[in-house]
Amino acid sequence: MNYQELPAEEIVADKTSIPDIVIGRLPVYLRTLKLLHGHGQEVTSSQELGDLLGISSAQIRKDLSHFGEFGKQGTGYDIVYLCRQLEEILKVDCIWPVVLVGAGYLGHALASYNGFEQRGFRIIGVFDNDPKKIGEDLGHVVVQPSSEIAEVVQKYSCQIAIIAAPTDFAQEVANTLIAAGIQSILCYAPITLTVPKNIRVEYIDPVIHFQHMTFYLEKKCLEE
Amino acid sequence: MNYQELPAEEIVADKTSIPDIVIGRLPVYLRTLKLLHGHGQEVTSSQELGDLLGISSAQIRKDLSHFGEFGKQGTGYDIVYLCRQLEEILKVDCIWPVVLVGAGYLGHALASYNGFEQRGFRIIGVFDNDPKKIGEDLGHVVVQPSSEIAEVVQKYSCQIAIIAAPTDFAQEVANTLIAAGIQSILCYAPITLTVPKNIRVEYIDPVIHFQHMTFYLEKKCLEE
DNA sequence: ATCGCTTTGTGCTAAAATCCACAATTAAAT
DNA sequence: ATTTAATTGTGGATTTTAGCACAAAGCGAT
Numbered sequence: 001m002n003y004q005e006l007p008a009e010e011i012v013a014d015k016t017s018i019p020d021i022v023i024g025r026l027p028v029y030l031r032t033l034k035l036l037h038g039h040g041q042e043v044t045s046s047q048e049l050g051d052l053l054g055i056s057s058a059q060i061r062k063d064l065s066h067f068g069e070f071g072k073q074g075t076g077y078d079i080v081y082l083c084r085q086l087e088e089i090l091k092v093d094c095i096w097p098v099v100l101v102g103a104g105y106l107g108h109a110l111a112s113y114n115g116f117e118q119r120g121f122r123i124i125g126v127f128d129n130d131p132k133k134i135g136e137d138l139g140h141v142v143v144q145p146s147s148e149i150a151e152v153v154q155k156y157s158c159q160i161a162i163i164a165a166p167t168d169f170a171q172e173v174a175n176t177l178i179a180a181g182i183q184s185i186l187c188y189a190p191i192t193l194t195v196p197k198n199i200r201v202e203y204i205d206p207v208i209h210f211q212h213m214t215f216y217l218e219k220k221c222l223e224e
Numbered sequence: 225m226n227y228q229e230l231p232a233e234e235i236v237a238d239k240t241s242i243p244d245i246v247i248g249r250l251p252v253y254l255r256t257l258k259l260l261h262g263h264g265q266e267v268t269s270s271q272e273l274g275d276l277l278g279i280s281s282a283q284i285r286k287d288l289s290h291f292g293e294f295g296k297q298g299t300g301y302d303i304v305y306l307c308r309q310l311e312e313i314l315k316v317d318c319i320w321p322v323v324l325v326g327a328g329y330l331g332h333a334l335a336s337y338n339g340f341e342q343r344g345f346r347i348i349g350v351f352d353n354d355p356k357k358i359g360e361d362l363g364h365v366v367v368q369p370s371s372e373i374a375e376v377v378q379k380y381s382c383q384i385a386i387i388a389a390p391t392d393f394a395q396e397v398a399n400t401l402i403a404a405g406i407q408s409i410l411c412y413a414p415i416t417l418t419v420p421k422n423i424r425v426e427y428i429d430p431v432i433h434f435q436h437m438t439f440y441l442e443k444k445c446l447e448e
Numbered sequence: 449a450t451c452g453c454t455t456t457g458t459g460c461t462a463a464a465a466t467c468c469a470c471a472a473t474t475a476a477a478t
Numbered sequence: 479a480t481t482t483a484a485t486t487g488t489g490g491a492t493t494t495t496a497g498c499a500c501a502a503a504g505c506g507a508t
Contacts, residue, residue: 015440019464027435031414045485053416057485058467065487073486074474091438094445098434105336109329110430115391115414119431120438122446157444160437162430167339184437186430190255190339192277200440202433206334206386206410207343209426210322211251213384213408214315214344216239216424220381221318222346245495269455281455282497289457297456298504 022063023090028053029060030086031119037079045076092120097156099182101173102164103128103136103143106188110164111138121160125152129169146173150180159183167191174201246287247314252277253284254310255343261303269300316344321380323406325397326388327352327360327367330412334388335362345384349376353393370397374404383407391415398425 032052036044046057053060064070064082067089071077087093100110100123111126126138127146136143144152152158161182165173170189177185184200187193190208193201256276260268270281277284288294288306291313295301311317324334324347335350350362351370360367368376376382385406389397394413401409408424411417414432417425 021465023439024432024436026439027432028416030435031429031432032416035415047485052418056467058469058488059465061485061487062466069487071486072474073472074476074484076485089439090435091441091443091445092435094443096434096438096441097446105329105333109333112329116431119435121431121434124446156446159441159444160434183441186433186437190343191259192252192256194276200437202437204428204430204433205255206428207340207345208248208251208255209410209428210320210345210384211254211314211316211343212248213410213424213426214320215247215250215313217315217383217407219315219318220383221315222321222348222380243494271455280497282458282499283495285455285457286496293457295456296504297502298454300455 018066022066025055025059025063026086026090029063030083030090030092033079033083033086037083042079043076044079046071048076087120090120094120095122096120096160097122097124097158098160098162099123099125099127099149099153099158099177100162100164101127101146101149101177102162102166102188103130103133103138104164104166107164108138110162111141123162124156124158125149127152128165146176149176153177153180153182157181161185163187163189163193165189242290246290249279249283249287250310250314253287254307254314254316257303257307257310261307266303267300268303270295272300311344314344318344319346320344320384321346321348321382322384322386323347323349323351323373323377323382323401324386324388325351325370325373325401326386326390326412327354327357327362328388328390331388332362334386335365347386348380348382349373351376352389370400373400377401377404377406381405385409387411387413387417389413 029049032049033044046060049060050057068085070082070085095117098121100107103126107126111123116122123141126141126143127149128134128143129146133143134145159182161177163170163173163185167189170187170191171193174185174193174195178195178199185193187201187203190205195201253273256273257268270284273284274281292309294306294309319341322345324331327350331350335347340346347365350365350367351373352358352367353370357367358369383406385401387394387397387409391413394411394415395417398409398417398419402419402423409417411425411427414429419425
C-alpha cells in the first residue's frame with residue numbers, strides 16, 4: 001500500500017487549529033482499533049468504526065482528515081498503520097511517566113492497574129501524607145511522603161499527575177504539583193481546581209455521570 | 225425572597241427539548257454550589273460560579289434559564305435554593321440504588337467510597353464471579369455471585385449499574401445487566417459497549433484523558 | 449427619592465460542530 | 479475490459495452551541 005511515511009511534525013500543520021473535541025475522540029478511535037486488531041482484524045472502515053462507537057462515519061473521516069490521508073478508497077483503513085499514526089499524533093508511541101498523589105483505596109486501585117503501560121503510561125511515584133501509608137509496597141512502587149513530590153517529578157521530567165487525595169487536600173496537592181513542574185492533572189477529587197491557564201486539568205467523578213443519567217430516568221428512589 | 229415553588233414537572237416543559245450538554249453541566253454547578261455552601265456562603269452569582277468553573281457567566285445563566293428563573297437581579301442566586309432546584313431537576317433529591325459488578329481493586333475502591341450517599345446514590349449490591357471474592361465484606365455490602373444480579377436489580381427496582389469488571393467480560397456483564405432491567409451503565413472497562421439504543425452508557429477511562437493531554441505536551445518519554 | 453452599582457434573563461449574533469452528498473478511486477466479479 | 483459495489487476525503491449546508499450586549503430590576507448609600 002502506498003501509505004505516506006511523514007514524521008509527526010509534518011502531519012500536523014498547527015496544533016491549535018485542530019478542535020480540541022476532535023483530539024478528544026482520537027484516543028477512543030485508537031482504543032477501538034487496538035481491540036479490533038486484538039481480534040485479528042487487519043482492515044476496517046469509517047462505517048464499521050462508527051457503528052461500533054455510535055457515531056457517524058463522516059465524523060470519523062473528517063476527524064482523521066485533520067492529520068492526513070490514512071485510508072484507501074474502496075478498502076478502508078489498515079488497522080496497524082492507522083494505530084501507529086494515531087499513536088504518533090497523540091505522542092503515545094512511548095511511555096510517559098505519571099505521578100500519583102493519594103494512596104487510599106482509589107490510589108491502590110490505580111497503582112495496581114496494569115493496563116497503563118501498553119497504552120503509553122507508567123506510574124513512577126505514589127505519594128501520601130499519612131505516616132501509616134508511607135513505605136507501603138504497591139507492586140511496582142513504594143508510597144513516599146508528599147515532601148518528595150518535587151524531587152521525583154524533576155528527576156523523571158514528569159509532566160502528568162493524578163490526584164486521588166481527599167477533596168479537602170486536592171487544591172493544596174495541585175498547587176504542590178504545579179510548583180514541581182507538572183503540566184497536566186487528572187483529578188479524581190470531586191472539586192474544580194483553580195490553576196494557571198497553561199495547566200490542563202481533566203476530571204473523573206462518577207457522581208457527575210450518575211446525576212447526568214438520573215435526569216433521563218424514571219424516578220424510583222430508595223427514600224427521601 | 226419571592227422564589228417560585230413549582231414542582232419539577234412544571235419547571236421542565238419537555239425533557240427532550242433541552243440540550244444534553246446543558247444537562248451534563250448541571251451536576252458540576254450543583255457540586256460547586258454545595259462546596260460554596262460548605263464554606264458558609266449563602267449567595268453567589270453567575271459571574272462567581274463561572275470564574276470558579278472556567279466558563280462564561282452567560283452560559284450558566286442560559287443553562288439555568290431552560291428550567292426557570294432562579295436568581296434575583298442585582299443579587300444573584302440563593303445557594304441553598306438553587307441547590308434544591310438543581311437536585312429536583314436532576315432527580316437527586318433522594319437516594320438511587322446502584323449495583324456494582326466487579327470486586328477487584330477498583331470495585332473495592334468504589335464500594336468503600338463514602339461520598340456517594342450525600343449526592344444521591346448508594347451501592348446496594350456488589351457482584352463478582354471469582355469464588356475467592358464471593359462472601360467478602362466490603363463495609364456495607366457483601367460480594368455476591370453474578371448469578372444473583374437479576375434478583376437484586378429487580379428487588380430494588382435498580383436502574384443504574386457500574387461495570388468494574390475486566391475488559392474481556394465487560395460486554396457480557398452489560399448484557400446480563402440489561403436483561404435484568406438496568407437502564408444506565410457507568411463503564412470503567414476500556415471498551416465501547418454495544419447496547420440497545422434506549423440504554424445509556426457513560427465511560428470512565430483515565431487513559432483516554434492521558435492521551436488527550438499528551439497531544440498538547442512536549443514529548444519527554446521514558447523510552448521507546 | 450434619587451443615584452450608582454450590580455446582576456439577571458434573553459433576543460440576537462457569531463462560532464463551532466456535525467452531517468449530507470458526491471466525485472474520485474479501488475477492488476472484485478463477470 | 480467492463481461492470482458493480484464499496485469506501486475515502488471534502489465542499490458546503492445545516493444544526494448546535496456559545497457569547498454579546500442590553501433592558502429590567504434589586505440594593506445600598508446619600
